[in-house]
Amino acid sequence: MTSIIKLHCLSGAGDESPPCYILQIDEFRFLLDCGWDEKFNMDFIEELKRHLNNIDAVLLSHSDPLHLGALPYAVGQLGLSCPIYATLPVYKMGQMFMYDLYQSHRNVSDFDLFTLDDVDTAFDRITQLKYNQSVDMKGKGLGLKITPVPAGHLLGGTIWRIAAPGEEDIVYAPDFNHKKERHLNGCEIEKIMRPSLLLLGAMNADYVQPRRRLRDEKLMTTILTTLRGGGSVLVCTDTAGRVLELAHMLDQLWRNKDSGLVAYSLLLLSNVSYNVVEFAKSQIEWMSDKLTRAFEGARSNPFALRHLHLCHSVAEVTRTPGPKVVLASFPDLETGFARDLFLLWASHPQNSIVLTARTSPGTLARDLLEKGSDRTIELTVRKRIRLEGAELEEFMQQQRNKAKEIVKEETDGGISSDSESDGELEMWVLTGKHDIPVRAENRAGGCFKSNKRHHAMYPCHEERSRADDYGEVIRPEDYRLAEVVDAEGEIRDVPPAAPQRIEPEEVMTEIPSKCISSVRQVSIRANIQYIELEGRCDGESLLRVLAHAKPHALVALRAKNDALAALRKHCESEGIEKVYTPNKGDIIDATTESHIYQVKLTDSVLCGLQWRSAGDAELAWLAAIVAPPRQREEQNKKTQTVDEMVSLAKHGLSAEFNAGALECCSGTVAIRRLENGRVALEGVLSEEYYKVRELLYDQFAIV
Structure with a gap:
């Protein structure tokens, strides 16, 4: 069985931009990596938005921002909700990458592309896999199987092998290293042998690496x-x-x-x-x-x-x-x-x-x-x-105003609450600084809406000890972290505030600060x-691995012109005929066989098929004429019109097709099909009219 295979290069084609591709196998679409560059370029994000609702699964190959940097934004801001697959180290270390990236930007700017909650939400959706653990896709992906294979580039780095229906295997290898290192084994070349399609990161095809x-x-x-x-x-x-x-x-x-x-x-x-x-x-x-x-x-x-x-x-x-x-x-x-x-x-x-x-x-x-x-x-x-001086005072005043508004809203909510007892209206009010509801002695008139807010009862104010068990006075400032502000006045680490007795309106969640920029x-x-320590294959090793893998077709990713030239020359010598070199935004049709099409069958057609068992599968024979949608629609209209004429003739009513309508009963009744697909009956009220209408009702279901 042959599948229709297409690759849409959102990013990472023809240049060194981050890898992000949509691989379509029949009706199922994989998002291969979701990287973002150091400048957070939004160009390919706009293109990703258009296809986001059609993505059925995400495969992550490595844990660095180059391969998954845009994942928190896609999940938290764009609403990506499909299953995500990665190995355990990619899950763990990927979180560390994104935490560090977010905090590094927050230390110097008002970064708002994504939040730490977006990072957590994105990584909570990841299904963690082990190496060589195969997972079968469901739904539209029935028959597809994904398997992570060691890549040797980063801890938990993955080469994805995707088994399509039939004997077609697709290997996605954006970055890998076949050489053993101090803390990693090399990739397993035998696991990527003879694929039908190899999606290869070819950036280093012409790179000469020192030993x-x-x-x-x-x-x-x-x-x-x-x-x-x-x-x-x-x-x-x-x-x-x-x-x-x-x-x-x-x-x-x-x-x-x-x-x-x-x-x-x-x-x-x-x-x-x-x-x-x-x-x-x-x-x-x-x-x-x-x-x-x-x-x-x-x-x-x-x-x-x-x-x-x-x-x-x-x-x-x-x-x-x-x-x-x-x-x-x-x-x-x-x-x-x-x-x-x-x-x-x-x-x-x-x-x-x-x-x-x-x-x-x-x-x-x-x-x-x-x-x-x-x-x-x-x-x-x-x-x-x-913040210092007037700016700090202005910020503090804003915080006080916000606190007062919150207290006012809570107080108004408490006053407006009421309860009914023995048919009488009673009002509960808050008195003093306590949260215990107190019944007013003098009942106020009027009707109060009931909100279901429950206030805390029995307030407990913890009295902090001024001295420890041995009588030494506790000074909170002795326990503060010294690195709140570095030598240049930059805030790096914000420790929890020392416990102090302050008024509620003066409580702050973070140190008041602002971001400044200068040249x-x-x-x-x-x-x-x-000193090159990237952990990727160099040009010689990349071409040698390609010669051992012997793919039927090759797609060169993240490669510039010089690297592509070296790769094409090597593929010619190895007999690899199909070599695709897409640019950003290109869609490659990598289907193995030619002249094959996808045909969608309606439920009514499927229900009428006679299935026969053939081993583990079931087969049915269907003879039909395949036509483009418009031509097929016109054919259906003509067929239905002929059926209607035959039905009327059987009941002694002559009919002929004239000016887009079916006229009968000497032209006194006409049956016309409207643009929205409905059927309209027009004519003079007579016995023939009602007879024609009854015949129509027998043929169509009234909804």
């Missing part, structure tokens, strides 16, 4: 040279993906006493650094065989990182003395703590900035990668600062180094 040993040596040399020269090293990495490989590698180096690194500090800086490391400790079974055997044998967790200190604000890094190495998010340097440290350290020549990924064009990291250092650039610096000239004098 891992040379890259590790370059990183070690940069770190040692910088630290011994009295500078610090900023390693720009992600939140919960490639940072695990870096953290594990550097912690092992710090454990080696001969390296001379024990005297320096190793820090991990992000809004969720603690959670990321804790989740990594609980997901060892998803990592490399070497780490799994070490954990099962010695029961030592490889992510119990003894030399890695976890930080959640720039102030903590600033307070750490001496030269240091900081792993900070995000690699694009557009936002997050990595950008904050870059602004602080870029002007000092003894420092080093290590870029670990080629981010999207137009980002600060890409600009540094292409143009290098020893220059002055103009950057927009955004930050959140506390700053940044002199780049630090050492800029690009």
Whole structure:
């Protein structure tokens, strides 16, 4: 059986934009990834809105914003409600990515594209799968089966194998790595052999990657040279993906006493650094065989990182003395703590900035990668600062007014409540500052509407102890976190307010602040180094994997012209005839067979078929004429008109077709079909008229 297969490239085709595709198999539509770029481009979101209600399932391949960044927006703001499938690490680490991304933007701007509630709602919809666990689709997707296969790029990263009805398999591999790393196994090439259609991320088809040993040596040399020269090293990495490989590698180096690194500090800086490391400790079974055997044998967790200190604000890094190495998010340097440290350290020549990924064009990291250092650039610096003076007083007055309005509404609601007892109207009022309803002695006249609001009874005001059990006076300010505001006055972490006795109208849920923006000239004098640690196949390996997979047809995704040229040349040598190179917005018809069509049968036709068992299936024979909708509609009208003429002739009533109407009884009665499909009977009231009407009623059901 052959399926109709189409791929709509919403994003991630012909350039390096994030992957987002709609794969249609017959009537079932998969959304393959839902990535978003660093600038939150809304162009493809507008296109996604048009197809959102037709999507039947979402398949997520990796946990970073490049592959699922737009998912909270699609679920929380656009109303995406179909099932979502991903592996357990993609579910866990994806949340950490989106939490860190949201908080990083909220730290410096009034970010409102999505909220933390949208993130939670989106990830609560995810069905968590294990590797090689097959899931059968239901409803319109009956006969389809999805299977996640290890990709080797990020923890829990997935290559999706979609089994279509018949013998057609579709493999979606946007990013993968066949080489083993310290904390991950490589992808399983044998699981993606001989697909009918391979959707391949071909961005690296022409990329020449240095060997891992040379890259590790370059990183070690940069770190040692910088630290011994009295500078610090900023390693720009992600939140919960490639940072695990870096953290594990550097912690092992710090454990080696001969390296001379024990005297320096190793820090991990992000809004969720603690959670990321804790989740990594609980997901060892998803990592490399070497780490799994070490954990099962010695029961030592490889992510119990003894030399890695976890930080959640720039102030903590600033307070750490001496030269240091900081792993900070995000690699694009557009936002997050990595950008904050870059602004602080870029002007000092003894420092080093290590870029670990080629981010999207137009980002600060890409600009540094292409143009290098020893220059002055103009950057927009955004930050959140506390309100002071008149602005603070105005904000406080607004809060008091809001509190008074709330109290007034509650008071009005309490006064307007009433209860009836023994046929008399009674009014309940609130007196004093208590919440206990008190019956008024003097009953007020008039009629009061009853609202069903229930007020709290028996108020309990907790008396806080001024001293502990040993008599020492408790001072709440001694227990406040010191990193509320960093050295530049920027708010990073907002701890819970110390317990104080304040009036209800003065209660605030957050520290009053505002966002400001300024343009700053940044002199780049630090050492800029690009050390590729993306964990993707290079060009040579990608083409070799393609030769082993031997797909019948290939779709090249996220590839520019040079990469596409190298890929086409290789496919010609390997005998792969069908190679599609779409651009953004293109729709590819990748159906294997030609001249096949989809025909929808009505329920009445299906009920009239005679089914016969054939093994596990049932077959029926149907002989019909297939015509376009308009032609078929005209054919139905003509057939029904002939039937009506035959029916009238049987009852002795002559009829002829004239000017779009069926005339009978010497032209005194006419049967006309209206544009809305209804039938109208026109003519002179007579015995023939009623006889024709009775015949019509016998043929049509009156609703």
